[in-house]
Amino acid sequence: MPSLQTLLDQVDRKVDEIVALHRSLVRIPTVNTGFMPTGNETAAAEFIRDWLANEKVESSILGRDPDRGNLIAVVPGRQKKTRLMLMSHTDVVPVENESKWKHEPFSATVAGGRVYGRGASDCKALLASQLMAVALLKRNGIRFEHGFRLVAGADEEHGGRWGFGWLADKHPETLESEFAVNEGGGTAIEMGGAIVYLLGVGEKGRLEVHIRFKGESAHASVPWTGKNASYGLSEALKRIESYTPELDTSLPLFDHLSEFAIEDRPTPKNIDRIIADLEPKNRRLATLLRALSRMTLTPTMIKGGIKSNSVPEMIELTCDVRTLPFQNDEYLRKQLDDVLKDIPDIEYDIDYMSVPNQSPFDTELATSIKKAQALAIGRDDIRWAPMVSNGFTDSRFPRNLGIVTYGWTGVHPTDDPTLTNAHGTNESTGILSLVSATKAMMALTYDLCGGR
Numbered sequence: 001m002p003s004l005q006t007l008l009d010q011v012d013r014k015v016d017e018i019v020a021l022h023r024s025l026v027r028i029p030t031v032n033t034g035f036m037p038t039g040n041e042t043a044a045a046e047f048i049r050d051w052l053a054n055e056k057v058e059s060s061i062l063g064r065d066p067d068r069g070n071l072i073a074v075v076p077g078r079q080k081k082t083r084l085m086l087m088s089h090t091d092v093v094p095v096e097n098e099s100k101w102k103h104e105p106f107s108a109t110v111a112g113g114r115v116y117g118r119g120a121s122d123c124k125a126l127l128a129s130q131l132m133a134v135a136l137l138k139r140n141g142i143r144f145e146h147g148f149r150l151v152a153g154a155d156e157e158h159g160g161r162w163g164f165g166w167l168a169d170k171h172p173e174t175l176e177s178e179f180a181v182n183e184g185g186g187t188a189i190e191m192g193g194a195i196v197y198l199l200g201v202g203e204k205g206r207l208e209v210h211i212r213f214k215g216e217s218a219h220a221s222v223p224w225t226g227k228n229a230s231y232g233l234s235e236a237l238k239r240i241e242s243y244t245p246e247l248d249t250s251l252p253l254f255d256h257l258s259e260f261a262i263e264d265r266p267t268p269k270n271i272d273r274i275i276a277d278l279e280p281k282n283r284r285l286a287t288l289l290r291a292l293s294r295m296t297l298t299p300t301m302i303k304g305g306i307k308s309n310s311v312p313e314m315i316e317l318t319c320d321v322r323t324l325p326f327q328n329d330e331y332l333r334k335q336l337d338d339v340l341k342d343i344p345d346i347e348y349d350i351d352y353m354s355v356p357n358q359s360p361f362d363t364e365l366a367t368s369i370k371k372a373q374a375l376a377i378g379r380d381d382i383r384w385a386p387m388v389s390n391g392f393t394d395s396r397f398p399r400n401l402g403i404v405t406y407g408w409t410g411v412h413p414t415d416d417p418t419l420t421n422a423h424g425t426n427e428s429t430g431i432l433s434l435v436s437a438t439k440a441m442m443a444l445t446y447d448l449c450g451g452r
């Protein structure tokens with residue numbers, strides 16, 4: 001049987017095939033607006049099913065709605081249990097203003113070593129590399145001690161209620177696995193010649209606060225006969241703007257700052273100074289440290305008033321809140337009570353959009369990922385740090401089922417992460433990263449599942 005290195009060398013000769021597969025996926029417009037009917041992920045799932053069938057890999061499509069299918073492929077090993085799940089999602093966010101795009105968003109145009117299109121980065125690059133890795137392992141007749149699965153879910157961009165959330169709830173057996181890898185981490189930061197990969201071990205929580213300001217309607221020509229709700233809003237906004245969140249440096253990333261040549265041991269007292277020093281040298285890292293050392297409370301939407309000549313009786317302010325993994329809604333409530341103290345005639349409620357979640361950093365999966373990334377880019381000087389991301393992905397669903405799940409996509413360190421522009425205009429992925437990711441997924445699966 002071929003050695004792992006021989007398998008990895010094959011990937012370099014399959015670049016055209018990887019790019020073609022990736023472009024086919026981008027050309028399927030699986031746009032998820034969040035309002036049914038939407039997504040149409042079944043079109044992508046059927047494409048993947050047929051593509052895998054060609055490689056003699058069996059898969060099935062399961063969905064809460066016939067048009068919103070989730071693709072589940074299982075490659076069995078000698079042992080019954082599945083050891084690894086390769087996760088991704090098939091839906092993409094809508095295109096905001098097509099006229100700003102250099103290339104038509106679903107054309108998957110290749111230019112300057114990149115493939116452009118909505119979903120080219122999020123998440124069809126990861127999906128293409130996982131599919132190609134599975135196909136190449138299969139073509140080479142590799143047998144596995146432990147089985148693995150590939151699951152491409154629907155609806156990641158709108159909370160996963162038709163995708164991984166639904167699978168975890170109604171069909172947890174389809175996700176059964178010891179370990180999983182998904183989007184939401186694995187980017188590289190270069191600092192002083194060293195290269196540090198950030199392994200996504202967790203996610204901040206996301207909550208929404210709706211604050212309602214109550215007044216009394218009156219004709220705007222005699223405003224003193226009513227009570228204008230907008231003045232309560234104005235006071236609340238001022239206080240939220242000057243709110244100072246509690247600082248915290250207990251997340252695992254802060255134990256690894258020496259990897260970035262930061263010598264000071266971070267504490268809640270000195271963290272803002274460390275961030276200020278870092279800002280001119282590495283803005284990306286500074287932003288990450290700022291986001292991971294505090295809760296954020298951000299006003300995002302205002303709704304109110306019914307007529308331009310009426311004193312508004314009701315105004316609602318929506319705030320986006322990102323909490324650290326150990327801050328719950330009770331913590332948020334205490335903070336809000338303090339911030340909004342003594343503003344009359346208001347009430348608020350809190351909605352959980354995503355509960356914060358975390359996997360341990362020191363696991364067999366991490367060891368295997370480190371080896372795989374080194375092989376994929378041919379470097380043995382990579383350093384690693386555990387990262388909690390400010391956004392959230394489907395990873396919270398397997399984590400809640402007890403599956404150790406990491407955000408790791410195998411990208412190439414010289415592929416500029418600012419060009420990917422996920423969710424933005426001219427989203428793209430570097431072909432260099434499609435290749436390194438295919439190698440990375442292949443090496444991980446081979447190693448962790450006992451390929452031979």
Ligand SMILES: [Zn+2]
Pocket residue numbers: 089122123156183393
């Ligand atoms: Zn995504």
